Amino acid sequence: MNTRFKFLIYLACALVLISSCKKEDAERPEPAPAIAGLESEYYVVIKTSLLLKPTIENRVDSIVWMLNGQRAANALQYNFQAPADPGTYNLIIMAYNKGNIAQKVIKITTGRYLNWQTTTNKILTLEASQKFTNRNDVKWEVLSASSELYRLSVSNAATALFTAVNKGTYHLKVSAGDLVDTLLITVRQPDRAPSPYIAKVFDYLPAPGQFVNELPQYVEGDTYETMVAKAGKDLIGADANTITLGGWGGYVVMGFDHTIVNVSGRRDFRIHGNAFGANANPRPNAPFGGSCEPGIIMVAYDKNKNGKPDEDEWYEIKGSGNFTAENEPWYSAAVQRKNDTRTIRNYEMSYHRPKTEAASAPAGHIGISDYILWTDNQGGQGYKIKNTYHSQSYYPAWMKDNKLTYKGIRLASNGIEESGQGSYFVLYAFRYGYVDNYPNAHDNSGIDIDWAIDKNGNKVNLPGIDFIKVYNGIDQENGWLGEASTEVSRGEDLHLLGTNIATINQ
Structure with a gap:
């Protein structure tokens, strides 16, 4: 067979193959839109x-x-x-x-509604239309809501802040005299569901105390940054561990991955501690007490929306003893025992690093009485005691400063020795408003954001909060028990967990 004839055969086969492929392509359906x-x-x-x-x-x-x-x-x-x-x-x-x-x-x-859209647990800023300009009688109200778990906070006549826990539609009205606008807010679920628990620790600095350098554990070479990270590892999520805030003023700053909504009539969040009741208080009919070491709470919402508690204003949660302890059920007994029952606002205390670290107390002593020098802005000074049960340094070992100064409210001393022999100390609970003040399962461990006040003591109308600061509010030594030290554990958004605790009207 000559070469020309072979080529013609090959060409014919190729044409048949191409034709077959085109037919298959024509018969194969293309993807649907x-x-x-x-x-x-x-x-x-x-x-x-x-x-x-x-x-x-x-x-x-x-x-x-x-x-x-x-x-x-x-x-x-x-x-x-x-x-x-x-x-x-x-x-x-x-x-x-x-x-x-x-x-x-x-x-x-x-x-006929003005339409707004947002997602759950996010603060939406509402603005009145231009027809309300220069009106000082503007009113905002909710006409109907898909859920009662929402908050409308009016900051001024022109704007209002709205946030909701649950998705749905919320009808609002803004009015001034005969002028009316009706708004429809559609609240949707975010792409990622928020966590009910602490999501971030921004700052941590305990004051000297018997559990400092142990909760969390300090390791040689740790820095401020690594200790903040350790506090975060302990506190973030549902399976949180316990950290100490040490003596008076020691603090931690935490955040959530969403806004905790300030729902009217309910308590909104809870920060766990390790408070518990006394099993054998010798005083009959005593109020609740045991190991109650109240931490004062500050709150803020992410006004500049950068995810950090930097330029946002802090507000004080007004606990039952933030201005006076006279209404606490244990107050008269504390006065009789000559406790320091003053409540001192704008208090400052400085702790000085000890020059030496003795491992144990002298024989016959419950502790080292002249361990850490403290001074305050009231002209007072004294020493923090090192007891026999904790021999490590009580001064935050990662801090290079030889003096640490803390500021805040110093609550009345709530610890009373009830045996008359120096052996049975009972730390009594304040009525409400603190961390590590009641057992975690008790309703009084819940906090209402509506208890917040500004720096001048005025109530504020917050839509919700993103950040929480807790600091130890008690400065008291309790014999062999050592100093009162607030401990902090898991944080909870009560609304996301479906926990309904009625508030206390202040």
Whole structure:
């Protein structure tokens, strides 16, 4: 067979193969269009428009929009014009290519409301329309709500802050005399569900105390940054461990991954401690007490929305003893025992690093009485005692400063020796408003954000909070028990956990 004839045979075979491949390609169906970038429901204010711009994946020959069964448009996008009267519309978008059709059904509701959208546990800033400019009688109110777990906080006549725990629709009204606007806020779930527990520790500095350098454990070479990280490892999440704040003023600053909503009439969050009741108090009919070491609470919300408690204003949670302890059920007994029952606001105390670290107390002594020198802004001074049960340094070992100064409120001394022999100390609980003051399961460990006050002592109307600071509010030595030291463990958003605790009206 000559070469020319062979070539013609090969060419014929190739043509047959190409023809076969083209036939298979023609018979193989192409991928169907996929419609994305559109919600299943929309709310549109009457006499306004909504431009719908879908994202179409794969090749498309035609796009058809059907409104209430009638062809409305053939285009890549569709501009819905809301009529003058409220109503509900069924919109279908259909995308075609050869042998394929894809469609998406959309419900459009029109009404007379100004439309706002947000996600759960996020603060939304609402602004009144221009017709309310220069009006000083503007009022905001909620007309109806999908859930009672929400907060509307009015900051001034022109703006209000709104946040909700649950998704749904919330109808609001802003008015001034005969002027009225009605708002519809649609609250959706975020892409990532928030955690009910502490998500971040920003700062940690305990004051000298018997559990310092142990809870959390200090290791040679640790720095401020590594100890903050250790505190975070202990406190973040559901399975939190316990850290100490040491003596008076020692603190920790924590944050959540969302805003804890300030729900009216309910307590909003709880920070665990290790408080417990006394089993054998020799005083009959004594109020609740045992190991109650109250930590004072400060709160803030992320006003500048940068995720950090930097320039945001801190507010004080007004606990029952923040101004006086005279109404506490143990107050008269504390006076009789000659406790220091003063409440001192704007208090400052400085601790001085000890020159030497003795491992144990002298024979016959319960501790080293002249261990850590302290001075305060009231002209007082004294020493923190090192007891026989904890021999490590009580001064934060990672701090290079030889003097540490703390500021805040010093509460009345709540520890009373009840045996008369120096052997049975009972630390009594304040009525409400603190950390490590009641057992974690007790309702009085819950905190209401509505108890917050500003630096001048005025109540504030916060929509919610993102950050919490806790510091030890007690300066007291309790014999062989050592100093009162606030301990902190798991933090909880009570609303996300479904825990309903009624508040106490101050």
